[in-house]
Amino acid sequence: MSLHCRWPVMAVPNTYFNNREFSFTLKDDVYIRYQSFADQQDMEKEIQKKCPYKIDIGAVFSHRPKDHKTVRPAAFQAQEKELVFDIDMTDYDDVRNCCSGADICERCWPLMTMAIKIVHRALTEDFGFQHILWVYSGRRGIHCWVCDEAARKLTQTGRTAVAEYLNVVKGGENQARKVRLDSYFIHPSVQEALRIVEDGFEDYACSQQDFLGEEQKWNKVLTLIPSEDLRSKIAADMEEKPDSASRWARLKKFVKMSLSTGNIRDGQRAVEEIMLQYCYPRLDINVSTGVNHLLKSPFCIHPKTGRVCVPIDPDDVDNFSPSTVPTITQLLEELNDIEKKTSEETGKKEKDYMSTSLGPGVEMFERFLKRLENSQHNRLQEEADRKMEF
Amino acid sequence: MEFKKSATPRSARKRVRGHIKVDTPEIYSHCLQLYRLPPTDTISLEEFEELAVERLKVLKAVETAGVRYTKGSDNYIKLLEKEIRETKLKQAIFEKSTLDEPIKQQNRWKDHVSHFILRLAYCRSEELRRWFIQQEVELFRFRFQQESPDSRAQFMVCNELNYQLIDKDEHYQLREKLDAASGKADTYSKGIQHYKVHFTEALDLVRGRRVYLHRGFAYVPQDDLVSILLTVYRIHLSHSLAVTARALPHLEEDGRLLPMLCTLSRRYVGQDYGAKKPVGEITADMIDMLSKKSFPLCMQQLHSAMRTHHHLRHGGRQQYSLFLKGIGLSLEEAIKFWRSEFTKIIDGDQFDKKYLYNIRHNYGKEGKKTDYTPYSCMKIITTNTPATGDYHGCPFKHSDQDVLRQKLTASGLRKEDADQVLQYSKGGHYQVACAKMFEVIHGSLTGGDEEAEVSFHHPNQYFEESYKRLHKNTAEKPSSTPQTPRGVKNVPAASSQGTPRSAASQPLSQGTPTLSAQNQSNISTSQLSGVEEMDDDFDNDDTALQEIDEATLLEAQS
Secondary structure, three states: OHHHHOOOHHHOOOOOHHHEEEEEEOHHHOEEEEEOOOOHHHHHHHHHHHOOOEEEEEEEEOOOHHHHHHOOOOOOOEEEOOEEEEEEHHHHHHHOOOOOOOOOOOOOOHHHHHHHHHHHHHHHHHOOOOOEEEEEOOOOEEEEEEOOHHHHOOOHHHHHHHHHHOOOOOOOOOOOOOOOOOOOOOOHHHHHHHHHHHHHHHHHHHHHOOOOOOHHHHHHHHOOOOOHHHHHHHHHHHOOOOOHHHHHHHHHHHHHHHHHOOOOOOOOOHHHHHHHHHHOOOEOHHHHHOOOOOEEOOOOEOOOOOEEOOEEOHHHHHHOOHHHOOEHHHHHHHHHHHHHHHHHHHOOOOOOHHHOOOHHHHHHHHHHHHHHHHHHHHHHHHHHHHHHHO | OOOOOOOOOOOOOOEEOOEEOOOOOOOOOOOOOOOOOOOOOOOOHHHHHHHHHHHHHHHHHHHHHHHHOOOOOHHHHHHHHHHHOOOOOHHHHOOOOOOOHHHHHHHHHHHHHHHHHHHHHHOOOHHHHHHHHHHHHHHHHHHHHHOOHHHHHHHHHHOOOOOOEOOHHHHHHHHHHHHHHHOOOOOOOOOOOEEEEEHHHOHHHHHOOOOEEEOOEEEEEHHHHHHHHHHHHHHHHHHHHHHHHHHHHHOOOOOOHHHHHHHHHHOOOOOOOOOOOOOOOEOHHHHHHHHHHHOOHHHHHHHHHHHHHOOOOHHHHHHHHHHHHHHOEOHHHHHHHHHHHHOOOOOHHHHHHHHHHHHHHHOOOOOOOOOEOOOOHHHHHHOOOOOOOOOOOOHHHHOOHHHHHHHHHHOOOOHHHHHHHHHHHHOOOHHHHHHHHHHHHHOOOOOOOOOOOEOOOOHHHHHHHHHHHHOOOOOOOOOOOOOOOOEOOOOOOOOOOOOOOOOOOOOOOOOOOOOOHHHHHHOOHHHHOOOEOOOOOOOOOOOOOOOOOHHHHHHHHO
């Protein structure tokens, strides 16, 4: 797809392009790793030749990945890679009522919105990262690429530490209550997350998800409250209220009352725990911890939906909707229209992809790249200056 | 350490049993160290082994205490102290200030040397390295926390560690956040100092979300200073182990050390069930029945989740498929098994594309072609924690009590027995709980000895014990080691050097890397590293590793 070839290959900003690993998923799900290229042209040629359905980006290695078999295994090492996160809507199936599995809709998409806000805040304010790219995965989730040098150089232990720091919802299928907060102190990062969740919770949980809409649903919520006594008190009261919003208000009141009577020890933060279990970002830790884990490249086209993996602006995340993301068919149509128009006007045929619906996404990406390049340039400049001082 | 018979000792120090002569006084300036420099003595083989075994006991105690109790809690400290006092390194680890200096030096020397010996034994594979680093780091933490503030300050000086403290103004401004992050109230009014370090220097605290972070910096309360040290220690140790691993093949070896080192490293896992068993005995259609009769609860759970959902997520697939390999399921039968279930919701082609490669990979037929070992209990309990949608892990740890009770009752346990099992599991004694469940179903594991506290260390061990009992007349002995479940209190007794634990000579299929000591003298380096954890390729903690050639290494060792 000629469109695909044009996306800026500097997507992987670093000076060691030829040591960067890519992987291709070809027709019939054939997966080939350890692809590497000399430059953009080389890569475009390969892409046109092989027509991959999906391109993944991996780490920068000590040697050219395509030559890795000629190197001693112990010597062929991943040297740096962006810190990445993958948030998938399927991991929320136990707390969303509208869809399950690969489906998403505008009623559950707010989960992703909240996830971006929470994770982005933590990455910038807590960790000080500045070059963060959020990308729609094309179907049911989002990816995050942290491209700061400090992030790229993180060891596996470091990546695990960051991922676990962000991890609040923990537990397998045999653990109903997945969030446990200390009764008195809540970590500032979690406090900030709560602030963000609280902001959208009523709308999301009550209006969109109707999470207390019927007995089956509110019983599920009540399992998160450890005190059996409190649970039965609240359950008895639920029937008398007409909707989720009022039930939620009652639930909160009950918990608050029980706190003041000093009856409850474990579960003092039941309200916060419920909100977090329903809305806090659920990361796939394994994606983030591996120094050589491969992740789908931005601007790929999702084979099942045809949608392009476009960047999401973290400062304008409320206005992003997956249903408005351009699909490849739509883009091809638009391109054809533009071509026709420009050939009418100027007599020349021009494929101007920047005027299609993809334009804004590409612009966002280019701005991101420019900032990253500038900061790298500045740093190199600083170092050079320092050296010159002596 | 010099093991060459012919070489002149690099240091002029002589070591005489019971009395140390030193040329240079005060070699060890503090009872604690970060083990930056290797020792340069010669010692006897007996002492070599003894020191190694004793330190291993200590590390094992660290591990056990960490599984049972929260680190740093009173119970943890009590248990760990008690266990360490039963080893010969107790003097080294609990150094009395009233001792004479030469004795102190001798003890510190033991600490020093035993650490480095274990490095040799535990550098060979990713799993061993991880285990060693984990326990050594926790041991250091334990010891450091026992020291007085003065002693700790002195340690920092001896090791040239300086960290920046935040000033009062900054503390005042951030006081609420600092308190909330560390869980300590009123740090400002109590005058509790905070260090400001880059977050990469306090990874333990970051990981546990126990520290305040701002713009990439961690504000570490003085009591948690040890966490910063641990990060330094961990990074250094990880790097050193990788270096040691590369140097190992170059060690001049006359067949005395490697066998013992290999036996040593097996001690913590015991049997690892990686050896190829006589296959053909277990087939795919037997699994349903076997799962009900002989599988430990963790694998029963995975099996039934698979049957119910016709699918398992990655973590579950790994844990379960390696277990099945360990019980003797051949690759062909495994493929049949997974395929027949998964294709109930996806088509055959999809299965081949998505899952076939991984199954073959587990059996060592793809990629690096390493033969992956089934997960031990420790691994299942401490790593790869289940998340939403997962059914793996250890049910005695990763289940709510009521869910666990249901499962126990469904397995036929009466209330009193289920209560007992639940009690163990609530107390953190997951492997004991599992063994209790086994005993209720199958009968005693210790031949009626009520005193011994039994536990399993490996799901395949559970299977083999169960299978053994149900098939008393079977010709094939499934286990190459008649492994009795080890009591939690007992560390396997030290066997004399070179005695293999596998008493029975089991026919090993060609090319299988096993750790049986009998084969050690013929083992090449590649075989030594062959038995490995299922890690990503090139999984590596240290991004800056360079190739070390022998000359550099010998230089470094001197």
